Amino acid sequence: MASAPSPDVAEPPDEIAPVRAGEQLDWPALEAHLRANVGGLDGEFAVLQFPRGSANLTYCVSFGERRLVVRRPPFGKIAPGAHDMGREYTVLSRLHERFERAPLALLHCSDNAVIGAEFLVSEYRDGVVVWDSVPASMAGLPDAGRRIGFAVVDALADLHAVDPASCGLSDLGRPDGYLERQVRGWSSRWDAVAEHAPSAEAGQVVEEVGRRIRAAIPAAQRAGIVHNDYKVDNCQFAPGDPDRVKSVFDWDMATTGDVLVDLGTLLNYWPDRTVAPDSDAAFIAVPGMHGLDLPSRAEVVERYAAGSDLNLSQVAWYEAFGCWKTVVILQQLYARFVRGETTDARMGQRGDFVEPLARRALGLLAP
Template identity: 80%
Template sequence: MTGVETGRAVPPSSAEEPRTELAPVRDGEDLDWQTLETYLRTHLEGLDGPFSVLQFPRGSANLTYRVSFGDRKLVVRRPPFGQIARGAHDMTREHRVLSRLHRAYDRAPRALLHCADENVVGAEFFVSEYREGVVVWDSVPDSMSGAPDAGRRIGLAVIDALADLHAVDPASCDLADLGRPDGYLERQVHGWSARWDAVAEYAPSAATRDLVTEVGRRLRADIPAGQRAGIVHNDYKVDNCQFAHGDPDRVKSVFDWDMATTGDVLVDLGTLLNYWPDRTVAPDSDAAFIVVPGMHGLELPSRAEVVERYAAGSELDLSRIDWYEAFGCWKTVVILQQLYARFVRGETTDARMGQRGELVEPLARRALGLLPG
């Protein structure tokens, strides 16, 4: 999750947000570069030339670096420092998905190597190919600025890339056993309830803690019947998509697969709606939603149009989509609380994490408003 703001009067992070795709490594997030270099040269072929490192600074959870050996560029990804929630930041899972999914879904970068030896960089990690391109954060990229309706086209491309993912047969890329589709939603709701319980003590107030707990109760009480199972990304949003320079009509790559599984694919649509900046919602309304600062000006399609576009290419029943959107919003609340808890415990020096707690209550209220009493 990156720098964020909400659709109502909740202050976004005031800490300075990185504005570039790549930057020098942030203070406190250096790894043992000499050991990593030696390990990679030993385990991957063709790594000639001098070694250098830059960081992808926009993320705030997993630590992601671009390492270069002369002209050869790779991506190294490891979990964040500090206490990790059980099942979170699963590098083994992400490597497994990305070492196979590219066969059926060319938007998935190919994973090349997994290392379970925590002595190399302090945690397990994996290495994938590096893809050149642009991620849409808070404005239409310069290379697309001359394209008519670029923002709308970007939005439609993001929706289409999700629909294409959900059309993939997991068995076609040896991922049929990635998850357990039967009982998937029940396990998800109970699992995220447990994650909330683990960090609830750091809630900004007792009222906020009770509010988030009530959202979880309502979700558990009215779980929809599962439909077709497929590959679920589990954190699908605009800024996890990459485009080729100058092309707003097709997503080139999709990133951040550490929570991917097989299950009810509408969970991804609910997640996307939760993050979608909707220009049809008044900024001072109670419908708080979380977006990267500046994305309101992209002129993306409305959330209603998101659902319509997805429905046009799907046979799934979308009548319960409010539940999925509420679930996506509630998961975001829990993630924000986890990030804030890491800051309170002194496990990160990233000042942005200290302000994540401010967003927990308004987003929980939005989730509650999407659910029947």
């Protein structure tokens, strides 16, 4: 049985925790595999979990004083192409050469016999993630929330400025026809879980969003590296520094394609105090995020535009597309709970957000 690391862990208590019931892995097999395939691992083996994520299972594995991050797909039925640890390894083993915010990947194991699924091992980085409040190390700084928000936008613009060929990622995806394939793919993912829609009305609203998305696909302007799940809580900061993102996490859906997809995803997740919370345009944000005092969505677009030559006149479509993808992801998580494939009670609540978020997408797509 893996033991806990020493009690001087620097993370806030909700950033790292004992492994959840039902999400234990074959720790002896994992330890043996890592010792055999990652150099310099000495000392006692221990495991904790990063509990705040809601899809891939992410663990903090220690060998004495050295820490590693181990990620594997969630238990249960996985949508085709989702939770691709091999893709994440490819990205993180190369991208750090041009984008230092990408943690370095150390190992990809495709042998499901080791812990029951493929998995990725990457370097561990100290830092803080902004979830539902300004971190304590930044709370006393002026305009901390706005500075955090602008730093997140700046990091995205820096990523989109990277030439995929400059770090060996020109073959990561197929930019031609990228948006069309994305729309088809997310339509298929919805179809695979639609039978578990929280209600018939919710299913109908999601179907209508899909129809409108497919009818108005914009022409792509420039291809680059697309993270595909870019948001505030996938960014890490150094304690006390709200002005620069230190690390960006969760690269299993990264590809090359229309970079404005990332901007739409970020806007979809962005809480905005300028929008009435009871309107269809309001996002169901993480509780507390509205209190961060982040810049408005309009300011996000303005900040991104200042460092880009792209035409942002159709940004609403990209935001609606991000909204629709989030709806499908929430439905996938809810379906896993309904099928008994996860013991995480949070997944049983994901269905509550499917219809409200789909209606928000409809509002963005309105003429």
